[in-house]
Amino acid sequence: xxxxxxxEGDNMELKKVGTEIFLLPAVExxxxxxxxxxxxxxxxxxIKARITEAEAxxxxxxxxxxxxxxxxxxxxxxxxxxxxxxxxxxxxxHEMFNVVSGLEDEPGAVLIRGVTGYSGPGRVxxxxxxxxxxxxxxxxxxxxxxxxxxxxxxxxxxxxxxxxDYATEEYRLKPWRFIADIN
DNA sequence: AAAGTGATCATG
DNA sequence: ATGATCACTTTG
Numbered sequence: 001x002x003x004x005x006x007x008e009g010d011n012m013e014l015k016k017v018g019t020e021i022f023l024l025p026a027v028e029x030x031x032x033x034x035x036x037x038x039x040x041x042x043x044x045x046x047i048k049a050r051i052t053e054a055e056a057x058x059x060x061x062x063x064x065x066x067x068x069x070x071x072x073x074x075x076x077x078x079x080x081x082x083x084x085x086x087x088x089x090x091x092x093x094h095e096m097f098n099v100v101s102g103l104e105d106e107p108g109a110v111l112i113r114g115v116t117g118y119s120g121p122g123r124v125x126x127x128x129x130x131x132x133x134x135x136x137x138x139x140x141x142x143x144x145x146x147x148x149x150x151x152x153x154x155x156x157x158x159x160x161x162x163x164x165d166y167a168t169e170e171y172r173l174k175p176w177r178f179i180a181d182i183n
Numbered sequence: 184a185a186a187g188t189g190a191t192c193a194t195g
Numbered sequence: 196a197t198g199a200t201c202a203c204t205t206t207g
Contacts, residue, residue, distance in 0.1 A: 055202065064202075074191065092188025094203050111202050122203050163202055 017147040019140050022082030026056035026101040026108035027176055029082070033099065034180045035152035038115055040128045040145055047128055050152065053114030055161045056176040057098070060107060064167035067107035077136055078107035085145055087125070087135040094122030095131045099139065099147075113162070113177070154180035 014037070021032050033051050040047045057065035066075040066088075077086045077100060084100040086109050098109035111121055118127045125131065130145065139146050158175035165172070 057202075066202085069192075072192070088202090089188090089190055090201060091203050092190070092201090094188095096202055098202080109202095113202080120203070161202070166200080 014148045014150050017140075017149050019081070019083050022099065022101060022140070023103055024082070024101060025106070026058040026110050029099070029101045030054040030056040030110045030176065031156055031178045033110060033112070033147070034156050034178060035154045037148040037150060038112065038124075038128065039148055040130060041143060042129050048148070049115035049117065049124075049128060051112060051115055052154070052180040052182065053112075053119065054178050055111040055113055056101070056108070056178070057111065057161075058101075058108040058176070062108075062167075062174075063171045064161060064164040065108065075107075078109055079105055080136075081138075083138060083140045085134050085137045085139055085142075087130060087132050089132060090122075095125040096121050097125050097128075097130045097134075114179075154182065156180050 037048045067078045081104040086098040101108040
């Protein structure tokens, strides 16, 4: 509906994001993703929307991170190289989309919680038609799912992460939710 | 405030 | 095999 569509021939300079920033630790990657364009191609149609909110999940020691339970079948993806997509089903109905962060064997990911027009991780995936069939895609080479940088940078503020009451207090309180200030 | 929905993981 | 839990959303 209100997704951003960049017309062909637009002179805005777009650059597909390669591996460099994805190799950063999750807590550094998450704010850098704010303002970037999340791009999805389905049935020949390209959908682009700007990322406005993201959360970092970082390392086995982070009790909120799926990597905390070790290399389980689902979470094993988190040990892959940054730029891999991690999509899983939550509450039986919501697909959650994350970008794996860091070097191979440094588990972590950034949950995309909002894009322009859509706030909430379940709404983001619904709007962009992202589901588990994209799990494991390398976003630096995929033609189904990738990230572009047009130079936009947002100021942002932080808060604790949402929906992780099960984590220990130390990690429950980490200000690893990054919210763009759009004025 | 509480249901809805099914995969995932730990337990047995 | 069974059961609790869950990076949520919608409805009342």
